Amino acid sequence: MEHSNIILKTAGLRKTFKVGFWGREVTALEGLDLEVKQGEVFGFLGPNGAGKTTTIKMLMGLIYPTSGQAWLFGRPIGDQESKARLGFLPESPYFYDYLTGLEFLQFYGHLFGLRGVTLEKRIDELLELVGMSHARHLQLRKFSKGMLQRVGIAQALINDPELVVLDEPMSGLDPVGRKEIRDLILCLKESGKTIFFSSHILHDAELLCDRVAIILKGRQVACGRVSELIDEGVAHSVEVVIDGLSPEGLARLRQLADRVIVQGPQVLAVLPSRQQVGPVLEIIRGAGATLVSLTPHKGSLEDLFIREVKNKQPELREAV
Amino acid sequence: MRILSIALNTFRENLREKLLYNLLFFALLMIGSSILLSRITLGDYHRLILDLGLASINLFGVLIAIFVGIGLVSKEVDRKTIYTIVSKPIPRYEFLLGKYCGLVITLLANTVVMVAGLLIVLQVMDVPITSLVFKSLALIFLELMVITAVAVLFSTFTSATLSAIFTLAVYVIGHLSGDLKEFAKKLDEVSQMVVNAIYYTLPNLERFNLKGHVIHHLDFGMTDMALSLTYGLTYSAFLLLLASVIFQRRDFQ
Numbered sequence: 001m002e003h004s005n006i007i008l009k010t011a012g013l014r015k016t017f018k019v020g021f022w023g024r025e026v027t028a029l030e031g032l033d034l035e036v037k038q039g040e041v042f043g044f045l046g047p048n049g050a051g052k053t054t055t056i057k058m059l060m061g062l063i064y065p066t067s068g069q070a071w072l073f074g075r076p077i078g079d080q081e082s083k084a085r086l087g088f089l090p091e092s093p094y095f096y097d098y099l100t101g102l103e104f105l106q107f108y109g110h111l112f113g114l115r116g117v118t119l120e121k122r123i124d125e126l127l128e129l130v131g132m133s134h135a136r137h138l139q140l141r142k143f144s145k146g147m148l149q150r151v152g153i154a155q156a157l158i159n160d161p162e163l164v165v166l167d168e169p170m171s172g173l174d175p176v177g178r179k180e181i182r183d184l185i186l187c188l189k190e191s192g193k194t195i196f197f198s199s200h201i202l203h204d205a206e207l208l209c210d211r212v213a214i215i216l217k218g219r220q221v222a223c224g225r226v227s228e229l230i231d232e233g234v235a236h237s238v239e240v241v242i243d244g245l246s247p248e249g250l251a252r253l254r255q256l257a258d259r260v261i262v263q264g265p266q267v268l269a270v271l272p273s274r275q276q277v278g279p280v281l282e283i284i285r286g287a288g289a290t291l292v293s294l295t296p297h298k299g300s301l302e303d304l305f306i307r308e309v310k311n312k313q314p315e316l317r318e319a320v
Numbered sequence: 321m322r323i324l325s326i327a328l329n330t331f332r333e334n335l336r337e338k339l340l341y342n343l344l345f346f347a348l349l350m351i352g353s354s355i356l357l358s359r360i361t362l363g364d365y366h367r368l369i370l371d372l373g374l375a376s377i378n379l380f381g382v383l384i385a386i387f388v389g390i391g392l393v394s395k396e397v398d399r400k401t402i403y404t405i406v407s408k409p410i411p412r413y414e415f416l417l418g419k420y421c422g423l424v425i426t427l428l429a430n431t432v433v434m435v436a437g438l439l440i441v442l443q444v445m446d447v448p449i450t451s452l453v454f455k456s457l458a459l460i461f462l463e464l465m466v467i468t469a470v471a472v473l474f475s476t477f478t479s480a481t482l483s484a485i486f487t488l489a490v491y492v493i494g495h496l497s498g499d500l501k502e503f504a505k506k507l508d509e510v511s512q513m514v515v516n517a518i519y520y521t522l523p524n525l526e527r528f529n530l531k532g533h534v535i536h537h538l539d540f541g542m543t544d545m546a547l548s549l550t551y552g553l554t555y556s557a558f559l560l561l562l563a564s565v566i567f568q569r570r571d572f573q
Contacts, residue, residue, distance in 0.1 A: 057572070062406055080410075083408060090404060093403075094399045096329070096401055099332070111408050112409070113322075
């Protein structure tokens, strides 16, 4: 591959499944093109059933693409050498529940050829990192969902991977659990790892990701830096509250604002963009009124997400 | 080394399975009950103890091979535990071989316990322990290895329940396949070819049955023994190869 800092790349990745008795073909993923660079946190977003897990399974060598290609560390997917530099946490992970936390991590360590003191040290570090040192002798069947998720992340990190792939790491967790996983992801980023995770919880993605890709019904609808995507095509609305505005001032304000609500002496106006702020301030000065508050409204990933769903393809609406 | 790690993990998994101990308990109970039965038997009770003992080891071994064996792969797929293994740098065939070896180790441990039970009974009841008994036990174990390979093969492409049914069917047919060959002789040429093809495809499990030899003190030479060993090992290897090919192509959904 031409750029050495691109760790994960897909080109026209496509997957169809045959379902039902007659083998009806269903497209789970339609021509995905992605590039994930070294050291970034990349969010792979979409509603349930969008094709996120299908993509991740293809990248991990669990299912084979129908067409298209993908590379990890510049090697075609499924390559054993690139798998050695990879850590993976599946969605709602089910692990060998008859093992204790320690035995579980020892098993995965052995698969990478780690043994003896090196392995013990690594396990101690990982249990410490995910805050599970107390559960090393507890069987996994007695773990809570949050604990399983954390020991699952420890499992994904046993080989000190360069790329960590997490499938829905925050789903099914309570707010505290989600915060812990978020902190853990940031901690991994600080230690120089590249993180690729899927989620349908946009708030988490917004807090964590350098870049995101949004897919809907197997199609990629947006990809880029979170800030750029949010700004792109969105005129930021501004909310102004004014006290003691004269009737003439109010009339001029109505011409500029999207919406005006009068509540006693106060007027609340929603301006369509930042451009209207200057003229409105002049109106206030001219009318001798007082500016109570001015709140710029920042777009969120959620706005973008809903806009994409509504605009791009009407048939996708049912997906959300 | 990785195959060994997976094998040992499978062995550990099996050891924590309650079903295994239930089966083992009943096997020992059956072997032990031959002492009681011999008291109410007229004439040669040696035969009864040997027959019942060897049959118990065979039957319970097969039950363990089937009911623990089918869970080997299909349970890993159903419970998605396989996701974390296949995403590691481990070729799929190594995973499969590891699972197979793990169950063979489990079966070996179980067979050792059951054989110990049988030897105690034979000793207590003053039944002579001949080399033929050990040859018979070795071939029973070989049969278990073949059955396990059958269970692994089925569980690479179908559900746990169906694998159990198919494996049980292969076990039953495998013991009756001699009749199949006799049956073919009475058919027209085309049907004969079809039935013969089935006969040669399915395992001939009667090759591993020495109970008649043990009871009637018939000799079973080293050449025969070597032939049976070669047949069992080759057949298992072929099944595992086929299982690996299927498993390699499979999508884990």
